[in-house]
Amino acid sequence: MKENVVATILFVDLMSSTEMAKNMTLQEYDDMIVDFQRTMYEIITHHLSRYGYVGNGLDSHWSIAGDEMLVFLYSGAIRFDVRNALLIAMKIKLAWLASTFNERILQEGRLVSRIGVGINCGKVIKDVREWRVKMGEEQPNIEGYAINVAKRVESASREGSIYQIMVSDSLYRRCHESNAINVAFSQPRSLVFKGLGQKVLVYEVSSFINFEILSSMPVSMQDGLIEKMEYAVTQPDTEPWIFITLLRHYVSLIASGRHEYLETHVIELAKQALEVINYKSVIYNILGWFHIHGKSLRNLDIALNYFDQSLSLDPRNEGAFLHRARILEKMGKTDQARHAYEEILYRNHDHPEAQRKLAKYRAGQ
Amino acid sequence: MIVTELFVNASYIDLALLLLIIFSLIIGIMAQRETKKNTEEIEKKITALQKYQEGMLKRLDSGYTLLKKVFVDKANKLNARLNETLEKNKAVMVEIDNKIEPLKVSLNETRDTLRKTVLENEKEMKRIAKELENFSKEIQRMKDDIQERTIDLEL
Numbered sequence: 001m002k003e004n005v006v007a008t009i010l011f012v013d014l015m016s017s018t019e020m021a022k023n024m025t026l027q028e029y030d031d032m033i034v035d036f037q038r039t040m041y042e043i044i045t046h047h048l049s050r051y052g053y054v055g056n057g058l059d060s061h062w063s064i065a066g067d068e069m070l071v072f073l074y075s076g077a078i079r080f081d082v083r084n085a086l087l088i089a090m091k092i093k094l095a096w097l098a099s100t101f102n103e104r105i106l107q108e109g110r111l112v113s114r115i116g117v118g119i120n121c122g123k124v125i126k127d128v129r130e131w132r133v134k135m136g137e138e139q140p141n142i143e144g145y146a147i148n149v150a151k152r153v154e155s156a157s158r159e160g161s162i163y164q165i166m167v168s169d170s171l172y173r174r175c176h177e178s179n180a181i182n183v184a185f186s187q188p189r190s191l192v193f194k195g196l197g198q199k200v201l202v203y204e205v206s207s208f209i210n211f212e213i214l215s216s217m218p219v220s221m222q223d224g225l226i227e228k229m230e231y232a233v234t235q236p237d238t239e240p241w242i243f244i245t246l247l248r249h250y251v252s253l254i255a256s257g258r259h260e261y262l263e264t265h266v267i268e269l270a271k272q273a274l275e276v277i278n279y280k281s282v283i284y285n286i287l288g289w290f291h292i293h294g295k296s297l298r299n300l301d302i303a304l305n306y307f308d309q310s311l312s313l314d315p316r317n318e319g320a321f322l323h324r325a326r327i328l329e330k331m332g333k334t335d336q337a338r339h340a341y342e343e344i345l346y347r348n349h350d351h352p353e354a355q356r357k358l359a360k361y362r363a364g365q
Numbered sequence: 366m367i368v369t370e371l372f373v374n375a376s377y378i379d380l381a382l383l384l385l386i387i388f389s390l391i392i393g394i395m396a397q398r399e400t401k402k403n404t405e406e407i408e409k410k411i412t413a414l415q416k417y418q419e420g421m422l423k424r425l426d427s428g429y430t431l432l433k434k435v436f437v438d439k440a441n442k443l444n445a446r447l448n449e450t451l452e453k454n455k456a457v458m459v460e461i462d463n464k465i466e467p468l469k470v471s472l473n474e475t476r477d478t479l480r481k482t483v484l485e486n487e488k489e490m491k492r493i494a495k496e497l498e499n500f501s502k503e504i505q506r507m508k509d510d511i512q513e514r515t516i517d518l519e520l
Contacts, residue, residue, distance in 0.1 A: 179518060182517045209517045210517055211516065251516060255512065255513075285520045286520060289516075289519075319518065322519055323519065
């Protein structure tokens with residue numbers, strides 16, 4: 001039975017595999033593809049099950065062929081699907097970085113093969129074909145223009161320089177419909193793709209802050225993952241996203257209050273990240289956070305300075321505004337704090353904390 | 366020799382000695398008589414005392430016999446009453462046993478049921494405790510997730 005659904009489509013591709021095939025023995029190439037497919041399979045099955053997807057074509061569908069994977073998410077909750085698509089993309093990149101094949105490549109001092117991801121969101125038709133039923137298969141065929149766009153968007157990931165996770169305009173807009181997904185994108189690029197006949201806006205994920213990325217990885221892949229990431233960031237041409245993911249992990253550990261010994265290390269790591277990452281606001285925010293919450297690092301003046309730097313690069317950064325307002329309040333600079341909360345409310349009329357604080361200031365007058 | 370001859374030839378001292386001897390004999394005889402008389406009186410008293418003792422013994426014997434009889438009577442009566450009471454008690458015990466037996470059976474059944482119920486309750490309590498523990502862990506995990514999500518949105 002044919003069914004129209006709004007799907008989030010994720011295209012994953014092992015970059016430059018054709019060029020790599022030329023420089024590898026057939027056995028080595030096969031090892032790489034086998035490892036790629038095994039990694040993709042583990043990540044996608046584990047993630048869909050953990051986040052409550054039923055699978056079997058009911059709310060999701062995926063397939064792996066050669067050096068590509070295609071994932072459809074259509075649970076009916078589009079924002080949920082979008083968030084999961086971003087999480088899957090991140091986890092795939094992380095799992096591939098830590099894979100057996102890449103571990104060997106890293107040890108040999110060679111460049112790790114990278115994964116490009118394209119994500120689009122749009123209407124598709126889902127249909128279980130008769131011939132599939134005759135073959136005893138129940139998975140649907142999914143067709144639609146949105147899939148073609150997703151594939152094209154993914155092809156632009158080679159030109160990416162940050163996460164190499166590219167998204168279409170429709171997905172970009174879905175991410176900005178609410179503040180529930182803390183993802184930042186680079187400036188859009190207008191690209192003309194072969195066969196599409198029109199310009200398509202493509203955005204690259206420049207920062208994705210999410211605590212679940214590491215903790216929701218399959219247990220078998222969590223062992224030694226941090227060490228592998230730590231090793232990866234010491235290598236030349238480190239992928240910038242590794243810094244953000246690693247720093248976010250350390251934020252969790254320091255927030256738990258039991259990892260004071262890490263504080264010096266995370267500051268060094270964050271400063272190292274500033275040299276590599278173009279989208280520096282998030283790193284300034286993380287540095288500011290460490291200077292508010294780190295036991296040995298606590299210094300509100302330094303923290304305030306970092307949030308100011310973050311705002312100088314990204315004047316709309318709500319997180320930086322909020323921390324700045326809180327710091328000014330803690331410092332007893334009431335007028336400046338009130339002004340900072342007013343700025344937050346000016347940009348986000350429904351911001352609960354800003355509303356609450358301003359009401360308190362008004363009551364105190 | 367005749368007596369007169371004696372007196373003729375005897376001096377006055379001899380005569381005085383003779384008289385002394387005679388007088389001593391008389392006194393001796395008199396003392397013997399007195400002793401004999403006292404002895405008889407003592408014997409009479411002893412006899413009287415013996416009679417009195419016999420009488421006393423007889424009275425004691427009869428008193429003892431009487432006391433013994435009274436005691437035996439009392440003991441027999443007491444024994445009879447005791448036996449009677451024991452018999453009665455035995456009957457009461459039998460009656461109680463008869464009444465208790467079904468209660469005992471019922472009590473055993475109740476105890477088994479109770480034990481079973483307690484065991485089941487214990488299992489149920491353990492299950493509930495486990496569920497509560499899991500629930501508490503889940504709540505803690507949710508709290509942690511909310512905290513982490515808040516941090517995410519503020520970075």
